[in-house]
Amino acid sequence: MSHEASPASQAGADRHHGSVRALTVALLEDEPHTRAAIAAKLAQSDGIELIASLATLAEMRASLQQRQPDVLIVDLELPDGSGLDLIAFAHARWPAMHILVLTVLDDEHKVIAAIERGADGYLLKDEGAIALLDAVFEVSQGGSPISPAIARHLVRRLAAQAPNPDASISLSERERQVLQLAAKGYAYAEVAKLLGIGVSTVASYTRHIYEKLQVDSRSGAVYEATRLGLIDPR
CATH class of the missing domain: 3.40.50.2300 (Response regulator)
Incomplete structure (x- = not known):
């Protein structure tokens, strides 16, 4: 990549x-x-x-x-x-x-x-x-x-400690697609090409994801979304 x-x-x-x-x-x-x-x-x-x-x-x-x-x-x-x-x-x-x-x-x-x-x-x-x-x-x-692999370790450790995730947080289907690819390490341009959208659109989706999850980094977004069951980073 x-x-x-x-x-x-x-x-x-x-x-x-x-x-x-x-x-x-x-x-x-x-x-x-x-x-x-x-x-x-x-x-x-x-x-x-x-x-x-x-x-x-x-x-x-x-x-x-x-x-x-x-x-x-x-x-x-x-x-x-x-x-x-x-x-x-x-x-x-x-x-x-x-x-x-x-x-x-x-x-x-x-x-x-x-x-x-x-x-x-x-x-x-x-x-x-x-x-x-x-x-x-x-x-x-x-x-x-945090490296995505490390985030997955922490998610597994914390899964049992977070039995009641916040149901009020949700991602649109496109936001989930963007974050799913980000979790796999794809850059903005690669995500844009795979989804058939512009790079600026990917950046916009990413900002919305960060706002919803109240994070300020890709690793933080992957961690929170995985913890809440919104994406599967595997």
């Missing part, structure tokens, strides 16, 4: 070319090749200033004491401990900092532990560079980006 500039990444470009300063980002990733690849993508992105790219908890703790980023990207499995400890530390010390988990771990217990400690988003590494950049801008704007 192809990728297109999302509203979040476009906002990042606007930040870069306008008067608003670039987002500062710090990256904690222990695997050298992965760290180098991610750092390169971040450094090349309009609207982002990469201020730290480090491999250990100790290094990142020391770096954060000197300068705090707008967005902290954290892996969970590190050579000198767990990224969960850094999330708790950073959230308690600098609550305005946005924290994004980037990991290969899709275990629901890890996800919930990270969120409970203060993580704002949770992304799997196999989502790709475009998804990561979108997530960075999304989380900086107050969103909570």
Whole structure:
């Protein structure tokens, strides 16, 4: 599937070319090749200033004491401990900092532990560079980006805890079609082509979906709609 500039990444470009300063980002990733690849993508992105790219908890703790980023990207499995400890530390010390988990771990217990400690988003590494950049801008704007696979884990966990969904929330047939395709990872242009409608129409349906579900991200919409039984993301 192809990728297109999302509203979040476009906002990042606007930040870069306008008067608003670039987002500062710090990256904690222990695997050298992965760290180098991610750092390169971040450094090349309009609207982002990469201020730290480090491999250990100790290094990142020391770096954060000197300068705090707008967005902290954290892996969970590190050579000198767990990224969960850094999330708790950073959230308690600098609550305005946005924290994004980037990991290969899709275990629901890890996800919930990270969120409970203060993580704002949770992304799997196999989502790709475009998804990561979108997530960075999304989380900086107050969103909570979560990989669709992770959202499905959480839906299954919470299903038993939500026996009485809000029956007043409903989606039109077209809105369900748009969200169903979004849940599968299709970009606006691909959804438009598959449904035979314009890209602007897809964007309009998406805004209506967000308003109805009271969310501000694709992952949030997929999560809520699945929890309410409005779509099946499989």
